[in-house]
Amino acid sequence: MNTITSDVIRGYHDTMILFILTSGPSYGYEISKRIREVSDGKYVIKETTLYSAFARMEKNGYIESFISTPQDSGNSKKRTYYHITEAGRRYYEEKCREWILTKDVIEHFIGKGENHGNH
């Protein structure tokens, strides 16, 4: 099965992460798994890409981190959770609008759909 070269995705990692965070705070490992699930296994984000995205987005004010221990188990290991900020929501929505435009532009350069006559 085909996988997607991540360079194509470049510019949408932040959007993917923010999408996951719109359904509640999460942390690195879980977000990574959610991205794999949501993309039906077609895309797996690299660890370093993920964590550098966290750093960048926190710096930009799109997410905020807090250290916490998971309450659902007796696990006492601390994790760094992230939650999306208001600026993050706005950025995500802006990215969604931009996606509509981008998709439209790129599709003008893709096959033209009804080009059957390749003899």
Place this chain on the structure above:
Amino acid sequence: MNTITSDVIRGYHDTMILFILTSGPSYGYEISKRIREVSDGKYVIKETTLYSAFARMEKNGYIESFISTPQDSGNSKKRTYYHITEAGRRYYEEKCREWILTKDVIEHFIGKGENHGNH
């Protein structure tokens, strides 16, 4: 009007250029204008981005260059024309298939479509 940040496009510059070249050989300035036209003015490729893409794609064997003077006018100024190679056509088609996958993946992270209930 909204314009698209080029970083989103990254990974599709080559595809756009190759699309233009599928309808015949062309050169820098003309390709630049064609990209602006095809995208309905929504995307303008930067000169340096364009020419560095030429260099990269020629190195990769996707395009070939030849110096020629335009025959439609009395202009004797020489231009560097590019035409797409067989490898270029295959690469373009591969990119088109990849686009379908990429679009599908990213759309899983966009708005979820029918999310009307944002109270």
Place this chain on the structure above:
DNA sequence: ATATTTACTACGACAGACGTAGTACGACAG
């Protein structure tokens, strides 16, 4: 006891985009 999974951090290399600048030719205005 040891291996694996989870949960990170640090460092550095690389590629593509692009800002700035410069060259050079032709056309056209003043």
Place this chain on the structure above:
DNA sequence: CTGTCGTACTACGTCTGTCGTAGTAAATAT
């Protein structure tokens, strides 16, 4: 004939995001 504008590039350097490699450390499974 001189300057400006449009055309047609080249060179150089910076920046950003991605990702390979490596290391640490706690929790969990074997």
